[in-house]
Amino acid sequence: xxxxxxxxxxxxxxxxxxGCGHGIVMGxxxxxxxxxxxxxxxxVMVSGIGCSSRLPxxxxxxxxxxxxxxxxxxAVGIKMGRPxxxxxxxxxxxxxxxxGGNHFIHAARRNINMTAIIxxxxxxxxxxGQFSPLTPFGKMATTATRGTIDHAFDTVELAKGAxxxxxxxxxxxxxxxxxxIFKEAIQxxxxxxxEVLSQCPTYYGRKNRLGSAVEMMAWFKENTISxxxxxxxxxxxxxxxxxxxxxxxxxxxxxxxxxxxRHQS
Amino acid sequence: MKGKQVFMQGNQAVVEGALYAGLRFYAGYxxxxxxxxxxxLSERLPDIGGIFIQMEDEIASMCAIIGASLTGLKxxxxxxxxxxxxxxxxxxxxxxxxxxxxxxDVQRGGPSTGLPxxxxxxxVMQARWGTHGEHSIITLTASDLQQVFFMTVEAFNxxxxxxxxxxxxxxxxxxxMREKFVIPESGAIEVLDRLYTSLPRxxxxxxxxxREDGRLPMSDFGGVHRYNVTGLFHDMWGFPTNDPKIAYGxxxxxxxxxxxxxxxxxxxxxxxxxxxxxxxxxxxxxxRSALHLIEERVKRGTRIGLLELQxxxxxxxxxxxxxxxxxxxxLVVEMNMGQIYQEVKKVAPDPSRVFLSNRFDGVFITPDDIxxxxxxxxxxxx
Numbered sequence: 001x002x003x004x005x006x007x008x009x010x011x012x013x014x015x016x017x018x019g020c021g022h023g024i025v026m027g028x029x030x031x032x033x034x035x036x037x038x039x040x041x042x043x044v045m046v047s048g049i050g051c052s053s054r055l056p057x058x059x060x061x062x063x064x065x066x067x068x069x070x071x072x073x074x075a076v077g078i079k080m081g082r083p084x085x086x087x088x089x090x091x092x093x094x095x096x097x098x099x100g101g102n103h104f105i106h107a108a109r110r111n112i113n114m115t116a117i118i119x120x121x122x123x124x125x126x127x128x129g130q131f132s133p134l135t136p137f138g139k140m141a142t143t144a145t146r147g148t149i150d151h152a153f154d155t156v157e158l159a160k161g162a163x164x165x166x167x168x169x170x171x172x173x174x175x176x177x178x179x180x181i182f183k184e185a186i187q188x189x190x191x192x193x194x195e196v197l198s199q200c201p202t203y204y205g206r207k208n209r210l211g212s213a214v215e216m217m218a219w220f221k222e223n224t225i226s227x228x229x230x231x232x233x234x235x236x237x238x239x240x241x242x243x244x245x246x247x248x249x250x251x252x253x254x255x256x257x258x259x260x261x262r263h264q265s
Numbered sequence: 266m267k268g269k270q271v272f273m274q275g276n277q278a279v280v281e282g283a284l285y286a287g288l289r290f291y292a293g294y295x296x297x298x299x300x301x302x303x304x305x306l307s308e309r310l311p312d313i314g315g316i317f318i319q320m321e322d323e324i325a326s327m328c329a330i331i332g333a334s335l336t337g338l339k340x341x342x343x344x345x346x347x348x349x350x351x352x353x354x355x356x357x358x359x360x361x362x363x364x365x366x367x368x369x370d371v372q373r374g375g376p377s378t379g380l381p382x383x384x385x386x387x388x389v390m391q392a393r394w395g396t397h398g399e400h401s402i403i404t405l406t407a408s409d410l411q412q413v414f415f416m417t418v419e420a421f422n423x424x425x426x427x428x429x430x431x432x433x434x435x436x437x438x439x440x441x442m443r444e445k446f447v448i449p450e451s452g453a454i455e456v457l458d459r460l461y462t463s464l465p466r467x468x469x470x471x472x473x474x475x476r477e478d479g480r481l482p483m484s485d486f487g488g489v490h491r492y493n494v495t496g497l498f499h500d501m502w503g504f505p506t507n508d509p510k511i512a513y514g515x516x517x518x519x520x521x522x523x524x525x526x527x528x529x530x531x532x533x534x535x536x537x538x539x540x541x542x543x544x545x546x547x548x549x550x551x552x553r554s555a556l557h558l559i560e561e562r563v564k565r566g567t568r569i570g571l572l573e574l575q576x577x578x579x580x581x582x583x584x585x586x587x588x589x590x591x592x593x594x595x596l597v598v599e600m601n602m603g604q605i606y607q608e609v610k611k612v613a614p615d616p617s618r619v620f621l622s623n624r625f626d627g628v629f630i631t632p633d634d635i636x637x638x639x640x641x642x643x644x645x646x647x
Binding site for chain 1: 324326329337485487488493
């Protein structure tokens with residue numbers, strides 16, 4: 001089925017700015033779902049608030065646009081209520097790891113079977129360009145006009161530390177890799193985290209003189225490297241991409257089914 | 266009434282009522298004085314294949330029950346004042362997205378961490394206005410455990426009928442008090458199931474298009490109809506919109522569906538009101554002291570009665586107005602600084618006859634406390 005058949009075309013044009021990376025993520029999520037052969041009725045997308053969180057509204061699945069930072073908490077209710085559904089949670093960097101940081105680490109700790117996608121554009125876009133917990137140290141934002149003095153989280157390390165059993169990173173430049181990672185993440189039985197570096201030319205790019213969307217994507221190409229590559233040793237500044245963690249671990253909805261059996265026996 | 270007679274705590278009566286009404290999903294976070302609800306359900310829900318989950322905080326608990334309700338389950342959470350504050354944003358979401366949920370607030374002394382183990386009725390206005398923006402909400406309460414059971418069942422029924430959050434507002438005394446009550450036989454009292462759309466697969470379903478009677482049939486997430494749910498103003502498919510006409514219409518719908526049916530939603534009990542010159546109005550545990558006092562005074566020939574409110578929101582304006590008419594004195598008895606007293610003054614035919622007997626020091630209000638105020642306001646001295 002072509003990508004357009006998964007879209008709610010009634011609501012187009014979408015609200016993302018020209019050059020925004022989020023549409024690439026949406027297209028690739030659809031491709032991954034289509035390639036996995038999932039029925040539309042078995043997919044639920046849950047989002048919070050922000051530019052990224054408008055994604056579910058445009059796609060023809062069961063979609064829930066919730067509160068800022070709370071997408072994973074709503075998603076836990078849906079997944080527990082109907083464990084057979086594929087629950088995918090696209091979030092922004094501020095949404096997932098600032099206001100939603102607590103829900104993120106606890107969903108990871110439980111290892112509940114769902115896919116968390118963090119569309120990291122290093123900025124709060126919807127509110128006009130404030131720094132987020134993923135804005136690199138020293139970068140400009142409307143609330144850090146002389147450079148942020150906050151240190152950024154490393155999403156991959158945070159997810160690993162919190163107990164996610166699948167952790168990956170990719171970028172909007174690496175579109176084929178993104179589809180492959182999405183497919184792996186959706187099929188993984190456990191809490192899967194995928195960080196996608198996504199460009200915001202309107203705010204983050206402009207504030208930090210990073211050029212056009214194309215130039216920002218070229219930066220992703222030149223400054224990221226496959227995980228395990230020797231080049232990382234030569235240049236520690238390079239950002240690693242790929243699958244960092246993929247482990248079979250006790251998963252929450254399965255554990256709960258076992259608990260019910262213990263209660264009823 | 267036929268059924269099983271039990272002796273247990275108020276918080277456990279909530280559990281019994283919820284299970285009777287069909288509760289299948291509970292998410293919560295420990296907090297005094299409501300914790301026994303979570304403890305009991307952690308045991309009871311898995312027994313029947315239901316879901317109990319202890320979330321990372323009250324915000325997550327409230328969000329999780331909304332998510333689970335959308336999959337077709339009857340859901341509940343329980344908390345006390347501080348946790349109730351944290352839930353308010355998501356309660357507003359459930360109002361806007363029209364998701365049936367039941368929220369129990371076993372009140373304790375506030376503001377802030379306040380008096381965690383003491384009685385209070387300070388959250389009456391938080392139940393009404395805790396979430397931001399214009400809205401309406403249903404709030405039920407009870408003073409004895411049989412009624413705690415019934416009001417909990419009612420809360421689930423009203424949540425399904427109006428697709429709205431319903432607050433069960435108890436207080437520490439009712440939550441921790443033990444007494445006997447009857448759990449009715451299955452089918453003895455009405456339990457409403459969710460109203461589902463009859464539209465088949467592949468027919469365009471409008472989750473936010475009310476029927477002629479104002480009700481909105483639902484379709485479960487994971488079912489055959491795919492739609493969007495949002496906390497933004499939305500069209501009949503649930504897609505966000507800024508259209509002023511849609512915003513105006515939706516807000517009117519959300520408020521009118523409850524406020525225009527305030528008399529229908531109203532739950533209350535009257536004691537000796539028919540010939541009463543003096544009318545006491547109370548609710549929750551303070552109504553027990555009010556009832557004790559009037560039973561005593563009626564025996565001595567005083568023409569005094571009690572209106573016990575079991576629903577606080579939407580405020581039963583017309584009922585309270587009618588019952589206040591012709592009384593020499595109206596005394597509102599509550600454990601806060603006059604939250605329902607102000608509402609009664611707004612609707613009483615003669616507000617100058619409305620007085621307040623209250624406590625807000627964490628100590629349970631006694632019949633003597635009420636009698637003392639009654640003597641003063643009726644001019645019989647201190």
